[in-house]
Amino acid sequence: MSDYLQNAALQRMAKLLNLPLPSPPILKRNRAALSDVELIHKRVAVVGRENYFLNELQSVFHKITEHATIYDDIIDGLVMSCVGMETIEDLEDLYTTIKNTVSKIAANGRVIIITRVDNTSTLSYTVQCAIDGFSRALSKEIGGKKGVTVNTLKITNENIMPLEVAHAAHFFLSEKSPFITGQVVLLNNAFNPVFNSCEQLLKDKVAIVTGGARGIGAAAARVLRREGAKVIIVDIPSAQQDAELLAQELEGELILEDITEDKAVANIQQHIINKYGGLDILVNNAGITSDKTIVKMSIDKWRAVLNVNLKATINLTDAFLEKGFNKGAKVVGLSSISGIAGNVGQTNYALSKSGMIAYMNALVTKNSDIYANAVAPGFIETKMTEQLPFFIKEGGRRLSTLKQGGYPEDVAELIGFLCSPMSDAINGQYIRVCGGSMIGA
Numbered sequence: 001m002s003d004y005l006q007n008a009a010l011q012r013m014a015k016l017l018n019l020p021l022p023s024p025p026i027l028k029r030n031r032a033a034l035s036d037v038e039l040i041h042k043r044v045a046v047v048g049r050e051n052y053f054l055n056e057l058q059s060v061f062h063k064i065t066e067h068a069t070i071y072d073d074i075i076d077g078l079v080m081s082c083v084g085m086e087t088i089e090d091l092e093d094l095y096t097t098i099k100n101t102v103s104k105i106a107a108n109g110r111v112i113i114i115t116r117v118d119n120t121s122t123l124s125y126t127v128q129c130a131i132d133g134f135s136r137a138l139s140k141e142i143g144g145k146k147g148v149t150v151n152t153l154k155i156t157n158e159n160i161m162p163l164e165v166a167h168a169a170h171f172f173l174s175e176k177s178p179f180i181t182g183q184v185v186l187l188n189n190a191f192n193p194v195f196n197s198c199e200q201l202l203k204d205k206v207a208i209v210t211g212g213a214r215g216i217g218a219a220a221a222r223v224l225r226r227e228g229a230k231v232i233i234v235d236i237p238s239a240q241q242d243a244e245l246l247a248q249e250l251e252g253e254l255i256l257e258d259i260t261e262d263k264a265v266a267n268i269q270q271h272i273i274n275k276y277g278g279l280d281i282l283v284n285n286a287g288i289t290s291d292k293t294i295v296k297m298s299i300d301k302w303r304a305v306l307n308v309n310l311k312a313t314i315n316l317t318d319a320f321l322e323k324g325f326n327k328g329a330k331v332v333g334l335s336s337i338s339g340i341a342g343n344v345g346q347t348n349y350a351l352s353k354s355g356m357i358a359y360m361n362a363l364v365t366k367n368s369d370i371y372a373n374a375v376a377p378g379f380i381e382t383k384m385t386e387q388l389p390f391f392i393k394e395g396g397r398r399l400s401t402l403k404q405g406g407y408p409e410d411v412a413e414l415i416g417f418l419c420s421p422m423s424d425a426i427n428g429q430y431i432r433v434c435g436g437s438m439i440g441a
């Protein structure tokens with residue numbers, strides 16, 4: 001379950017022998033619990049269109065990061081506000097600032113571009129949305145060598161204030177998001193940030209992770225626990241050994257159920273209500289693949305994938321919507337870039353993963369009391385991908401900006417973020433964690 005090109009000795013040997021091997025950047029990862037001082041030593045320049053929004057943004061960021069300017073020698077982060085740019089000519093500020101700053105961004109640095117769309121005029125709307133393409137291209141241009149990520153936070157709700165933007169930006173500036181790049185994340189939900197500290201934000205929250213025995217689910221369970229949640233792992237009986245060990249490690253609980261079985265949903269729901277009174281977090285992670293081209297795919301393969309990946313998710317979530325979710329509950333669904341781009345031999349899987357994005361989005365349009373978002377991983381080093389043939393694995397890893405696969409923890413950190421109030425501005429969306437995969441980009 002590891003990438004041989006991440007081996008420093010092999011990289012040195014390849015260089016010595018002049019072998020044309022790709023050299024993926026080494027990504028810095030911070031796996032510690034979320035902290036108020038996480039970014040305090042990061043030199044971050046907050047620049048952009050001069051206006052009230054930028055002033056506010058600067059004062060918020062100067063409290064959580066080390067103040068830097070674009071004239072400093074090296075910076076760790078660049079936050080570029082494009083809010084208020086209304087004409088094609090205005091965009092020249094973006095061009096000039098980025099052009100003059102790119103060489104100053106440190107390895108593993110971060111670029112966050114902030115845009116805001118409103119209906120003032122078709123031109124300003126077009127200008128703000130056009131920046132999506134700029135930031136995606138920039139991510140591909142500057143990310144590969146030094147592991148720099150570029151993401152856009154696009155405000156689509158006029159009531160969202162700089163403080164709410166900063167809460168979301170905290171995650172994308174941190175070393176918890178090294179494998180997320182080239183994303184345009186909509187900030188569509190205005191909220192009132194009532195917490196003074198981001199530490200232990202999930203304390204006493206009750207969380208279920210389906211398929212939590214291993215892989216991405218196990219990593220997500222660990223992150224939720226680290227941030228203070230009480231974690232209940234749901235997995236199939238054959239995963240008992242792994243699941244039991246993890247539940248012990250997390251001082252959590254294990255429910256052994258195949259979520260596609262008739263009584264499973266009712267059993268899980270009843271247990272949570274009886275023991276905890278309600279559920280705060282539901283991570284719909286359990287998933288399987290069963291690949292074949294459509295002509296060769298049996299109806300059993302079709303049904304198996306749809307039943308686990310989509311039907312069981314809908315049944316479980318709908319049951320808690322009916323009874324059991326606490327107010328403001330957070331739901332996360334595991335999608336895949338295959339659900340966005342499609343993949344040969346995966347009509348069933350891609351359908352289920354597109355369905356996951358649609359379901360998360362539909363949930364929030366119908367229910368104002370919950371948050372629901374999908375996470376779409378690219379190539380992640382797990383048991384699921386370990387089984388793939390060598391060349392498919394290599395394609396999955398190298399056909400991306402960062403030229404490597406991600407780790408379950410990279411996905412888990414995004415899940416943790418989406419389960420916390422730090423992400424309250426994001427609702428009904430999907431975010432890829434794919435290292436800038438070219439697939440579907």
Ligand SMILES: NC(=O)c1ccc[n+]([C@@H]2O[C@H](COP(=O)([O-])OP(=O)(O)OC[C@H]3O[C@@H](n4cnc5c(N)ncnc54)[C@H](O)[C@@H]3O)[C@@H](O)[C@H]2O)c1
Nearest residue numbers: 211215216235236258259285286287334336377380382384
């Ligand atoms: N690994 C990747 O590269 C990747 C990429 C995109 C999306 N995903 C998605 O992320 C999720 C986790 O993937 P992973 O790689 O960790 O997979 P994995 O195979 O390592 O783990 C999946 C877990 O789900 C459990 N599970 C399967 N069927 C179940 C059922 N009917 N009831 C309860 N539990 C069940 C399994 O026992 C296992 O513990 C899946 O939904 C997958 O489709 C993974």
